[in-house]
Amino acid sequence: MLGILKRREQQAANKTEGTAKKTRATAAQLRAQRDISELSLPSTISLTFPDPDDILHFEATITPDDGYYKGGVFRFNVNVGPQYPHEPPKVKCTQKIYHPNIDLEGNVCLNILREDWKPVLSLHSVFIGLQLLFLEPNPGDPLNKEAAEDLRNHPSAFAKNVKNSMMGGYVKSVSFDNVLKN
Amino acid sequence: MAAVEAPDYASGPRWRDLNRIFQREGGFHKDDDEPYNPEAQREFIKNKGKILVIGAGGLGCEILKNLALSGFTDIHVIDMDTIDISNLNRQFLFRASDVGKPKASVAASFIMSRVPGVTITPHYGAIQDKDTSYYSQFTLIICGLDSVEARRWINATLFSMSDPNEPDTFVPLIDGGTEGFKGQSRIIIPGLSSCYECSLDMLTPQTAVPICTLASIPRQPAHCIEWASLLEWPRVFEDKKLDTDDPEHISWLYETALQRAREFNITGVTYQLTQGVVKNIIPAIASTNAIIAASCCNEALKLMTNMHNYIDNYMMYTGDEGVYTHTFQHEKKEGCPVCGEKKTTMMEVEAEWTLQELIDKLKEKPDVQLKRPTITKNGKGLFYQAPVQLFESTKANLEKKVNELMQSGDVIDVTDPGLPFSVSVEIIFK
Numbered sequence: 001m002l003g004i005l006k007r008r009e010q011q012a013a014n015k016t017e018g019t020a021k022k023t024r025a026t027a028a029q030l031r032a033q034r035d036i037s038e039l040s041l042p043s044t045i046s047l048t049f050p051d052p053d054d055i056l057h058f059e060a061t062i063t064p065d066d067g068y069y070k071g072g073v074f075r076f077n078v079n080v081g082p083q084y085p086h087e088p089p090k091v092k093c094t095q096k097i098y099h100p101n102i103d104l105e106g107n108v109c110l111n112i113l114r115e116d117w118k119p120v121l122s123l124h125s126v127f128i129g130l131q132l133l134f135l136e137p138n139p140g141d142p143l144n145k146e147a148a149e150d151l152r153n154h155p156s157a158f159a160k161n162v163k164n165s166m167m168g169g170y171v172k173s174v175s176f177d178n179v180l181k182n
Numbered sequence: 183m184a185a186v187e188a189p190d191y192a193s194g195p196r197w198r199d200l201n202r203i204f205q206r207e208g209g210f211h212k213d214d215d216e217p218y219n220p221e222a223q224r225e226f227i228k229n230k231g232k233i234l235v236i237g238a239g240g241l242g243c244e245i246l247k248n249l250a251l252s253g254f255t256d257i258h259v260i261d262m263d264t265i266d267i268s269n270l271n272r273q274f275l276f277r278a279s280d281v282g283k284p285k286a287s288v289a290a291s292f293i294m295s296r297v298p299g300v301t302i303t304p305h306y307g308a309i310q311d312k313d314t315s316y317y318s319q320f321t322l323i324i325c326g327l328d329s330v331e332a333r334r335w336i337n338a339t340l341f342s343m344s345d346p347n348e349p350d351t352f353v354p355l356i357d358g359g360t361e362g363f364k365g366q367s368r369i370i371i372p373g374l375s376s377c378y379e380c381s382l383d384m385l386t387p388q389t390a391v392p393i394c395t396l397a398s399i400p401r402q403p404a405h406c407i408e409w410a411s412l413l414e415w416p417r418v419f420e421d422k423k424l425d426t427d428d429p430e431h432i433s434w435l436y437e438t439a440l441q442r443a444r445e446f447n448i449t450g451v452t453y454q455l456t457q458g459v460v461k462n463i464i465p466a467i468a469s470t471n472a473i474i475a476a477s478c479c480n481e482a483l484k485l486m487t488n489m490h491n492y493i494d495n496y497m498m499y500t501g502d503e504g505v506y507t508h509t510f511q512h513e514k515k516e517g518c519p520v521c522g523e524k525k526t527t528m529m530e531v532e533a534e535w536t537l538q539e540l541i542d543k544l545k546e547k548p549d550v551q552l553k554r555p556t557i558t559k560n561g562k563g564l565f566y567q568a569p570v571q572l573f574e575s576t577k578a579n580l581e582k583k584v585n586e587l588m589q590s591g592d593v594i595d596v597t598d599p600g601l602p603f604s605v606s607v608e609i610i611f612k
């Protein structure tokens with residue numbers, strides 16, 4: 001082992017220094033390229049790239065076809081950072097919505113976007129996870145505590161609140177964005 | 183388990199043989215620039231060497247056993263599988279009561295209970311879950327895997343983290359592989375030797391039976407099974423994906439193939455064969471695993487000490503007719519996407535080709551092996567397979583001539599579902 005280390009050092013020293021690097025795609029870019037080009041998304045999830053040459057910043061739209069949030073169109077900004085996939089992408093809801101796992105600023109509480117992220121996961125897992133939040137909102141892990149309590153204790157009131165909020169109405173004197181399909 | 187002392191190489195009957203090899207400066211020891219120092223060798227194995235074994239299957243069980251018995255004391259093992267009843271015939275660290283448990287942890291506790299003084303740290307999970315900070319803690323990695331994709335991944339990862347100025351980032355890889363009566367063990371040293379990716383074109387490509395044979399004139403039982411899985415399944419179930427681990431799916435294929443075989447008077451379709459064909463199972467032979475694992479561990483011992491020259495760098499074993507091995511120096515491939523200096527492979531194209539033609543030719547290139555490539559240049563999309571917007575905005579490029587999209591000497595980046603990383607291809611106009 002000691003011998004190999006030495007041989008390798010010599011080899012490295014012999015190499016001509018400073019092989020100029022051309023501007024090339026970054027590791028995060030290439031991984032994102034791989035992720036998005038392998039996506040096969042259900043019709044309820046779509047992606048929009050404001051700049052098709054920038055695949056690290058885009059919008060994801062979820063249109064749930066079932067559950068409390070059916071009929072809504074929910075938009076998220078997705079930012080893939082330079083450390084991707086060693087850190088999760090940053091995802092933020094761009095609308096003010098009433099949801100146990102999304103706060104009024106649009107921060108999302110989804111385990112795979114936080115502590116359970118692994119490099120082996122992909123953007124595909126993120127979109128499927130986001131969709132699941134709308135099909136099965138999770139009162140056990142709340143960012144909007146009031147919404148979570150409503151869901152847990154008064155499911156029918158929760159359903160009504162979701163309806164109101166999606167139309168751009170008020171829930172307990174907080175106004176929400178209209179997210180209904182036109 | 184009772185606490186046990188780390189083995190003492192200087193004394194104790196257990197280590198006597200290894201000790202002898204270390205202590206005698208003679209035929210065994212490798213003539214390196216370093217003067218032979220038995221103390222340093224012992225110290226290295228005992229306190230510094232830390233080995234990761236990837237895979238705790240047929241090869242992995244043998245490798246773990248050999249390493250533990252060769253005096254290594256700090257061994258880690260990573261495997262994402264749980265024990266299946268069909269493993270028990272050759273994966274001898276597992277018992278019927280272990281079925282369903284993670285291979286890595288069962289293998290680790292078995293070895294630790296049998297070989298005092300060894301610590302084996304199991305990790306149940308995918309190798310891709312770990313990043314370079316995990317892999318750089320090891321002095322050596324031994325791979326006993328049956329997956330080409332996983333090997334390409336670990337190979338690329340070890341090369342990418344290797345920085346000549348940082349000795350800690352340098353981790354050699356010993357790769358063992360078996361297939362029926364054949365096998366190989368090889369040493370891959372980042373920065374010095376050729377790598378796994380360089381030898382990709384040595385793999386025998388899967389010989390695919392033409393679809394027309396399957397559809398019209400099956401001759402073998404396997405043809406009937408392929409017909410059932412490739413043509414009938416998608417026709418009958420349309421959107422449902424075939425899960426080769428689902429016994430119900432396999433049963434359906436088996437029944438369907440059996441019926442077809444009857445129509446063509448073919449015998450030999452069995453449930454096992456069905457499973458074998460669709461899961462692409464190559465029969466595993468316990469002795470082949472034992473031989474290849476033995477070679478891997480001998481090389482580990484030689485590599486970690488200076489006791490003997492390690493192989494340079496590829497040992498091929500053929501057990502079909504006797505016990506034949508051939509060792510040769512597998513050479514670095516110029517432009518290997520992983521170990522090549524330029525990290526790009528070259529491709530000659532006609533400037534008049536369309537992008538579609540270029541993609542078709544790229545798929546056929548034996549050293550890349552692609553299925554549905556997506557292509558970018560400096561981060562800008564030339565062709566995306568998905569998502570819809572990018573596919574729509576780039577598909578017109580498929581009809582464009584190559585020289586409208588790039589110049590000779592430009593480098594394109596290719597990703598593909600079959601590739602664990604991306605490949606850079608330098609395009610040269612003929």
Ligand SMILES: [Zn+2]
Nearest residue numbers: 377380518521
């Ligand atoms: Zn290579």
